[in-house]
Amino acid sequence: MRFNDTQPIFLQIADWVCERILARDWSPGDRIPSVRDLAVELEVNPNTVMRAYERLQQNEVIFNKRGIGYFLSEDAYPGVLAMRKTEFCEQELPLFFKKLSLLNISIKEIEEKYNQFQNSLNQGENEKEQ
Amino acid sequence: MRFNDTQPIFLQIADWVCERILARDWSPGDRIPSVRDLAVELEVNPNTVMRAYERLQQNEVIFNKRGIGYFLSEDAYPGVLAMRKTEFCEQELPLFFKKLSLLNISIKEIEEKYNQFQNSLNQGENEKEQ
Amino acid sequence: MRFNDTQPIFLQIADWVCERILARDWSPGDRIPSVRDLAVELEVNPNTVMRAYERLQQNEVIFNKRGIGYFLSEDAYPGVLAMRKTEFCEQELPLFFKKLSLLNISIKEIEEKYNQFQNSLNQGENEKEQ
Amino acid sequence: MRFNDTQPIFLQIADWVCERILARDWSPGDRIPSVRDLAVELEVNPNTVMRAYERLQQNEVIFNKRGIGYFLSEDAYPGVLAMRKTEFCEQELPLFFKKLSLLNISIKEIEEKYNQFQNSLNQGENEKEQ
DNA sequence: GTGGTCTAGACCACC
DNA sequence: GTGGTCTAGACCACA
Incomplete structure (x- = not known):
């Protein structure tokens, strides 16, 4: 496995484990490498x-049996989602907010556009159903 | 100049012109390359x-004198900002909104985090002033 | 034997007797010290x-032959268990419940975590059997 | 500060910070020691x-300004509560569950006793109001 | 064998 | 100056 310099190695390792889970390479209850x-x-x-592994355990993706090893938790999949959310909020959101102030866009404006976006999605859904 | 494959070249050229303007390499009224x-x-x-150039003219960043050339408009700088904003709303925002629904994050949550973000910025500013 | 100040001494003595029973130092029918x-x-x-001894007799852990002494009852072992359970429910459980409300945790949440806990135990057992 | 051997030092340090917060020694926005x-x-x-500090940041008790230091977040107080909850679930709950199986008490029984406990509390409240 | 904690010391980016 | 990451190596408890 090759690591890039833009992200800490330990996060890349955690990501790699998450990818294995999302790809269904490992199942809930499986023991992962020591x-x-x-x-x-x-x-x-x-x-x-x-x-x-510490990170993954805090996000309830894996759990530990003392002296034995780490295992995938039952809800590893939703755990990965929760973890991705945390990373999104810590890494991408600040950049997003900086861009907003740079382009002089208010959060109110974003909210309006979000509602428009949702409406257009819903219309698409309704048309499909018809 | 090197172009990448992810975006149309004409947009990359328009971007390059914008960068010149934002970097104050050219001033309002200047004639730009033919x-x-x-x-x-x-x-x-x-x-x-x-x-x-057409795109830039639509956004009122430059204007054309027939037979002579293209010139930076007086409000090229704010024009570029408006243009960037449009691009941002059309390209990045939809991806951002999709990611929100993928990670099950509400716009309300984003608003709260934005306020927190602003607070931490203000605190930094206040400390500088003191 | 050293006594601590947090609990009445007579309870600590009763506990000490229970420990002897749980440790199988004494068997059902044995006469215990006068x-x-x-x-x-x-x-x-x-x-x-x-x-x-009164407390232990109430809980049917020991019984008394008048003029002879105290003896371990046949079901001293399960009796100790029942006694421990009563103590647990009267002393530790209220503190536990108070802590739940202090930390704003619902009993439903505890139930879920209990099921998760049982699952992880069962997994450990199954692996041993294999 | 003296550390005990029963808990990792880094957790004791985190606890020490939490105590400072709960004791109102530090206020939201304050810079904490480097x-x-x-x-x-x-x-x-x-x-x-x-x-x-990493732990505390993940629990949103403190936040970081790059190159400057760590600061108490606006909602440090509720953050501490959330952290205490996590510790309770990781440390005390497993012991509690083990005790349940040792004493052969079902989770259903705990739930019933919890409801009784709540009722007795409510009655106490009502009597006060009357 | 497993994980968990801690130290010492290095190097980096950012301010 | 600040935090952040990583390595090397040690020691511990538990199984």
Whole structure:
């Protein structure tokens, strides 16, 4: 696995695990690679893998059985969604807000456009149904 | 200049002109490169430059004196802003809204986070003033 | 034996007896130390031991043969369990419920987490069997 | 500050910050000690303080301004409550559930006792009002 | 064998 | 100066 420089490695590892889950490579209850094994495989420090697993556990994507290893939780899938949401709010939203002030667009304006967007979607749905 | 494949070249040229304006390389009233000269310089078809200039003229960033050339309008700077805003609303906003529904985030939530974001900015400003 | 200040001494003595039973130090039908002997051994007032034995007798963990002494009842083991349960419900549960309301956690939420907890236990068991 | 061995140091540091907040020693918007300063003061590795601050940031108790430092968020107080809830679910709940199975008490039984507990509370309230 | 914590020390980007 | 990431290596508890 190749890492890029734009994002911390431990987040890229967490992402990689999420991709495996979304791709259904692993199922709920499956044991995932041990911290040390994955560290050797990815050629990084075990601490770095640890941080990735820590994140995933806090987001209830995986859970731990002491002395045994990490396992996919039952609701790993929605957990991944929740995690993606957190990342979106922390990384993309600030950039989005900066752009708003740069272009002198108020949040009120965004709200209006959002409602228009939703309406157009709903119309599309209704036409399909008809 | 290098063009990328993700966006039409004529839009990239229009963007390049906007960058010149935002960077204050050209001033209101200045004559900008002729369609043919710029086409030679950028190694593209004159029609492509033409489409870019047309777009800029529609947005009142530049205007044309028949037989003489294109000139920066007096309010080129605010014009560029308006243009950027239009592009933003047509291209980025729909993607943004789609992502919101994908991650199950309401516009209300975005509004709250925007206010938080503004507060943290203001705090930074106030500390500077003190 | 050291007593702590947080709980009445007679309850701590009753607890100590229960520990002996749960640890299988004594068997059903065995005669346990006399009130006076235990009082001397633990360096407490015989009345205090008496109160402990009374409590244990109420919970049918021990029974009394007048003039002879106290004996472990046949179902001392389940009796201790029942006793522990009563104590748990009277002492720990109210604190637990208060904490729930303090942290704004609903009983429904606890139920869900309990089911998750049971699932993870079962998974561990199944793996052992395999 | 003295640390005990029963809990990781970084959690004790996070707790210490929470206590400061609950005690109103620090107010929303206040800058808290820098990672390095606190590390020197508490005689621990900066990484350890970093982990504590990381936790607090994820729980939206504090936020970061790049190159400046960490600050108390506007809703630090509710954030602390949310954090306490997480800790309760991760640490105390498992012990509670183990005790339930040890004493052979079903979750259904707990639910009933909870309702009784709530009723007794409400009656107390009503009597006060009358 | 598993994960969990901590230290020491390095390097980076941002302000 | 600030935080953020990573490595190397140590020690611990648990299974």
